[in-house]
Amino acid sequence: MAEQRTALLLVSPAFVSFVVLLAGPTAAVFALSLTDWQLGAPSLAFIGIDNYRQLFADEVFWRSLRNTFVYCLVSVPGSVFLGLGLALLIEGVTFARGFYRAAYFLPVTSTLIAMAVVWEFLLHPSVGLVNLTLEAIGWRGTDWLKNPATALYTLAAIGIWQSAGLNMVLFMAGLKAIPRDLYEAAEIDGAGSGWERFRCVTWPMLGPATLFVTVVSGIRSFQVFDTVEVLTKGGPSKSTEVLLYTMYTEAFNFFRTGYGAAITVVFLVVVLGLTLLQVRSGERRTHYG
Amino acid sequence: MAAISLKGIAKSFGSVEVLHDISLDIAAGEFLTLLGPSGCGKSTLLRIVAGLERQSAGSVDIGDRRVDALPARDRDIAMVFQSYALYPHMTVAANIGLPLTMRRMNLWQRLPLLGPLLPGVRAARAAISRDVAEAAGALDIAMLLDRKPGQLSGGQKQRVALGRAMVRHPAAFLLDEPLSNLDAKLRVQMRAELTELQRRLGATMIYVTHDQTEALTMSDRVAVMLSGRLQQVAAPRRLYDDPQTLAVAEFVGSPKINVIPAAEGFHAVRPEALHLVTAGTPGAIAGKVRLVEHTGAECLIHVDASNLPQPLIARIDASAVHTPQRGEALSLLPQKDRVLRFDTSGRRIRG
Numbered sequence: 001m002a003e004q005r006t007a008l009l010l011v012s013p014a015f016v017s018f019v020v021l022l023a024g025p026t027a028a029v030f031a032l033s034l035t036d037w038q039l040g041a042p043s044l045a046f047i048g049i050d051n052y053r054q055l056f057a058d059e060v061f062w063r064s065l066r067n068t069f070v071y072c073l074v075s076v077p078g079s080v081f082l083g084l085g086l087a088l089l090i091e092g093v094t095f096a097r098g099f100y101r102a103a104y105f106l107p108v109t110s111t112l113i114a115m116a117v118v119w120e121f122l123l124h125p126s127v128g129l130v131n132l133t134l135e136a137i138g139w140r141g142t143d144w145l146k147n148p149a150t151a152l153y154t155l156a157a158i159g160i161w162q163s164a165g166l167n168m169v170l171f172m173a174g175l176k177a178i179p180r181d182l183y184e185a186a187e188i189d190g191a192g193s194g195w196e197r198f199r200c201v202t203w204p205m206l207g208p209a210t211l212f213v214t215v216v217s218g219i220r221s222f223q224v225f226d227t228v229e230v231l232t233k234g235g236p237s238k239s240t241e242v243l244l245y246t247m248y249t250e251a252f253n254f255f256r257t258g259y260g261a262a263i264t265v266v267f268l269v270v271v272l273g274l275t276l277l278q279v280r281s282g283e284r285r286t287h288y289g
Numbered sequence: 290m291a292a293i294s295l296k297g298i299a300k301s302f303g304s305v306e307v308l309h310d311i312s313l314d315i316a317a318g319e320f321l322t323l324l325g326p327s328g329c330g331k332s333t334l335l336r337i338v339a340g341l342e343r344q345s346a347g348s349v350d351i352g353d354r355r356v357d358a359l360p361a362r363d364r365d366i367a368m369v370f371q372s373y374a375l376y377p378h379m380t381v382a383a384n385i386g387l388p389l390t391m392r393r394m395n396l397w398q399r400l401p402l403l404g405p406l407l408p409g410v411r412a413a414r415a416a417i418s419r420d421v422a423e424a425a426g427a428l429d430i431a432m433l434l435d436r437k438p439g440q441l442s443g444g445q446k447q448r449v450a451l452g453r454a455m456v457r458h459p460a461a462f463l464l465d466e467p468l469s470n471l472d473a474k475l476r477v478q479m480r481a482e483l484t485e486l487q488r489r490l491g492a493t494m495i496y497v498t499h500d501q502t503e504a505l506t507m508s509d510r511v512a513v514m515l516s517g518r519l520q521q522v523a524a525p526r527r528l529y530d531d532p533q534t535l536a537v538a539e540f541v542g543s544p545k546i547n548v549i550p551a552a553e554g555f556h557a558v559r560p561e562a563l564h565l566v567t568a569g570t571p572g573a574i575a576g577k578v579r580l581v582e583h584t585g586a587e588c589l590i591h592v593d594a595s596n597l598p599q600p601l602i603a604r605i606d607a608s609a610v611h612t613p614q615r616g617e618a619l620s621l622l623p624q625k626d627r628v629l630r631f632d633t634s635g636r637r638i639r640g
Contacts, residue, residue, distance in 0.1 A: 187361045188362060
């Protein structure tokens with residue numbers, strides 16, 4: 001009996017913090033999503049799934065869901081492969097490794113809000129470096145953030161720039177863990193060329209790292225919000241309206257907390273589903289040691 | 290099968306010289322072991338033969354080819370690593386077959402989807418499967434071909450690594466401490482199997498180990514290396530009975546040879562050449578028993594002799610009429626014809 005009490009006592013801090021910090025808020029959000037509560041309102045009423053019914057009938061919601069997926073489909077592969085490429089290149093050089101590592105990691109450490117100003121300037125239609133460079137090689141740029149056809153992809157490119165450094169560091173850790181023997185065995189087996197080394201040893205041995213990097217990048221890019229808020233406010237004509245931005249405007253601009261909670265629940269379900277899907281399909285092809 | 294010849298091999302890492310002027314000829318079909326403590330340079334020497342490391346001076350011949358300028362894959366050698374170095378994402382069959390796939394098929398033919406559509410690929414794949422099955426059969430792992438390395442025991446992984454080495458019928462096998470990750474029992478079994486395999490294939494093998502039992506039981510000849518220098522190359526029996534230097538005499542043999550300071554330098558006597566005699570026998574060394582170790586068939590007696598810095602160890606038959614007890618006073622007589630004499634620099638004095 002005493003042992004059982006001790007066990008409960010030892011488990012309780014973890015359990016309490018789990019309830020207070022994770023399970024509680026999630027349950028509260030779910031409960032709120034079934035009400036018509038508005039931020040600051042003295043009363044609220046249970047309205048069942050009305051919020052969801054309204055949400056699924058709303059064109060803006062579907063637009064923002066689709067935009068979020070497009071953003072992910074561009075920025076996840078982009079930042080994963082760019083991170084991998086950078087890691088391989090930096091592992092390949094013998095000098096100034098620390099400098100390159102720090103340089104590419106810088107975007108991760110910098111505040112995106114501040115960096116957004118720099119991006120805004122770079123992307124300026126007439127005096128921005130991007131368009132000036134394009135003009136120099138004979139191409140015509142556009143107003144990247146104001147053109148509905150390019151705004152979302154421009155944000156995705158900024159997302160890639162921002163998270164490639166983190167992915168690079170994770171891949172570098174993965175590369176360090178690959179035993180040298182395997183490369184030597186490949187060398188003797190005749191798989192010593194750069195491409196064969198990559199195909200026979202590096203890529204399969206990076207499996208666990210790739211899975212982790214992909215899942216984390218997926219979640220991070222599904223949460224895209226700050227660049228949208230600072231650079232485009234969801235526009236032009238809702239072309240960069242993403243899920244969290246919709247949730248933010250509904251809940252904090254229009255104070256429709258119940259409705260915002262419903263969007264959050266959808267967001268959580270989608271992220272959970274995507275992550276499970278990635279882990280399931282990835283695990284089958286991943287070999288741990 | 291090919292002979293291997295090393296001439297004047299030296300290797301430095303920066304200013305640290307790890308191999309000094311090593312010359313060694315290995316006959317075709319010979320099982321030669323490089324034996325030495327860790328850090329003596331034996332693995333580096335093996336890697337130079339393999340082409341994984343470039344020597345600072347000297348040359349390597351495999352068969353009648355000078356291979357100094359050739360990369361590892363063109364030297365027609367196979368290597369077995371201590372860690373087995375199997376590709377974890379490939380099946381056993383693919384692991385064993387990889388050296389053949391890489392050599393018999395070009396880049397396009399190896400492509401996963403397009404490859405099988407190209408002419409000749411199906412026949413090449415079938416031939417590779419046949420060769421893989423043959424190697425697997427010889428190693429008794431045919432039933433494991435569809436598994437991944439993660440599902441295998443240490444001993445099975447070892448066999449797969451051997452299979453990958455065998456399948457190509459290379460000119461020589463290079464083995465870098467291949468048994469040291471196995472448990473003791475399996476190690477003894479694999480030792481016998483590996484020797485048997487080598488005889489059956491008639492293969493040239495260079496085997497690197499720090500374990501003298503492995504060296505003495507498996508090899509045709511043993512090359513003892515100490516701090517980057519080749520000390521002696523000889524058949525196991527010869528190495529044990531007739532070491533050229535005190536260092537070799539001390540490194541080979543367990544328990545260690547007894548070293549007794551003498552006027553001309555040192556006298557060294559194997560534990561089994563020290564005999565119990567009655568007190569007062571001329572030439573006997575008197576002492577007190579410090580420790581008695583029973584190892585089953587025999588008994589090791591550690592004796593503190595009054596004028597020697599280290600205890601002497603005598604090996605006697607466990608079924609001897611009288612087994613000395615701790616604290617007992619006794620006398621040990623070195624067998625005259627088995628006393629090895631060395632000068633003060635550790636070189637053997639003969640005659």
